Amino acid sequence: MSRMKQEKGLQTLEKITGGAGAAVLDSLNGIAPDLAEWIVDFSYGDVMSRTVLDLKARQLATVAALTAMGSAAPQLKVHIEGARNVGCSDEEIIEVILQMAVYAGFPAAINGVNAARDVFEKPRITDIPS
Amino acid sequence: MSRMKQEKGLQTLEKITGGAGAAVLDSLNGIAPDLAEWIVDFSYGDVMSRTVLDLKARQLATVAALTAMGSAAPQLKVHIEGARNVGCSDEEIIEVILQMAVYAGFPAAINGVNAARDVFEKPRITDIPS
Amino acid sequence: MSRMKQEKGLQTLEKITGGAGAAVLDSLNGIAPDLAEWIVDFSYGDVMSRTVLDLKARQLATVAALTAMGSAAPQLKVHIEGARNVGCSDEEIIEVILQMAVYAGFPAAINGVNAARDVFEKPRITDIPS
Amino acid sequence: MSRMKQEKGLQTLEKITGGAGAAVLDSLNGIAPDLAEWIVDFSYGDVMSRTVLDLKARQLATVAALTAMGSAAPQLKVHIEGARNVGCSDEEIIEVILQMAVYAGFPAAINGVNAARDVFEKPRITDIPS
């Protein structure tokens, strides 16, 4: 049962974050392996794997929240990339960040757009010629 | 032109917030009429009327952000009701609030669920027998 | 296994929050039963049951964090009561709240002290004459 | 020396907050008398008594900050009243709150305006006929 949840968590983590999530887990494993386990089991296994909302709606909500909070720049980038990974267009991602100007102010929105530019400018694996 | 933006803003405000938004505008008119005008022209005319995202995705993003911020309880209730008004199910609204347990912690999620309960328990106009 | 985690979570929740935690779970059960389950399994089963820190140190840390955040008044009260339940003196609880004046400002500390007063002034079950 | 700082602090506190500050000190004295002392000695004696900025500029800055933070509603009201006490017009107070719509979002500004309305609607001592 617990094994199943872990596998489901890993699959959802992989679908959303691709290599970035695995890199976070790896970096945590040396210093806080339980945090890495909770991310897989609880965040992705219990919460993000649920089907009431599709992954596009979930990622737009996460990008909105992290933009508004303004205190989690690395995670905002991971989830902007995650939004792309589950099928959100760059235009949709920018749009939900812009909306935060209304709810959390212009500095939050400007910093969110700058995070998105950093993500968009990195070559995506699928853009790299073989 | 400016007139058109104002009308578009009022329409979107009405679509999302129904009577609640109009009540906020009314309450502001006596003390800060320019803020009421900016809400119509900028927040709803410039931002929320754009069509890159549909109103359901927008409202879920707003509910996520306000739940995560934890500093805007009255507006969270207005936008939970707004999410219902544009077609989000109660289950979807609760779901995006629950997701915030991961990104902003359990107190934020619990307070968000309590705000939703308050909104859900008020009779909706369409529930009132004629 | 999962059953064991749930039981451990419930025991720790009971030790820390007494009746208050059970009341929160009950209030969530009608509208967001999964959130209630995560509180038991993850927050109290996975995290708060660990033995690296004793429950007094944990509760002082939680009271510090919620005072500093300033966005979770109901949870702050639950955890002030929780600090008392696991053996913190009222003087120690006030002390950690006062310390937040340095790190999060005087309004946070004043609101924290007011939350503590509300908790301290309620009769405790052990204060009620039989 | 320390006595002088305390007296200066009390004078500045009285000038800015009038009766409201004294009431806060009184309410703290039973439960956290050291916090009351620090407010007088440090906040008002060391910081707010300095003359680099006049009290009007200081109060507008405090109202701006507390509106933007959104986590200190009682203190925001005390300092809106404080802004009036040191000579800010109601129009100036509303204006600095409105400005926060840009930097911290519309919910912060709306909640700030509502706090101001509550303060403005209370009769001021000077409004009471003798």
Next chain:
Amino acid sequence: MSRMKQEKGLQTLEKITGGAGAAVLDSLNGIAPDLAEWIVDFSYGDVMSRTVLDLKARQLATVAALTAMGSAAPQLKVHIEGARNVGCSDEEIIEVILQMAVYAGFPAAINGVNAARDVFEKPRITDIPS
């Protein structure tokens, strides 16, 4: 009419932020041109151009708010420079940042002072010998 607002916004933006604001607009134009437009039309045209408060009071309020929020380091620097541009002395800017130790805690004030140091240490255009 809208054209006039845009021109007024650009003038106020130029007066406050000098080259820094123009650089922000340029950087946004490639990825989120509407956000750049809203900054000119709404933030600077509608809000910051109003005359109820002078630009010195406005900039001190913005520096206070961004210091207290602690989540917008790049914008804090732009507005510290903006405060200088509209006539605030370095001493006044530091003073309003110090005041935030009281309302938002010492880490916020220390980070604000460090931001000011970075701005003050850059040569100003008027300091550069011709």
Next chain:
Amino acid sequence: MSRMKQEKGLQTLEKITGGAGAAVLDSLNGIAPDLAEWIVDFSYGDVMSRTVLDLKARQLATVAALTAMGSAAPQLKVHIEGARNVGCSDEEIIEVILQMAVYAGFPAAINGVNAARDVFEKPRITDIPS
């Protein structure tokens, strides 16, 4: 008397932060010497020197609060090192950071763990062979 408070403050600052606190004071002395003085007199002399809580409990509470706030990365590192300096084990420091996943969300906890890794990986003075 005031001299005694200053000496007590300096001693407590030295005990908790070692060289890091002195470096912060030095860096402030050129631009905001009063802030440096308040840190010694108020933060460490008035607050952190009190004996109701021992320094280990105080540092765990500070690490918890700064992790949860997420807006004071440099200070979080100083206080993680401070926690070590007063006798907290690395395991205890990580544990209180992990606990913040529950109260402030996973991004706060992940960023806290990354701050701890940075501190732990720097050689400590006592690790340097003579």
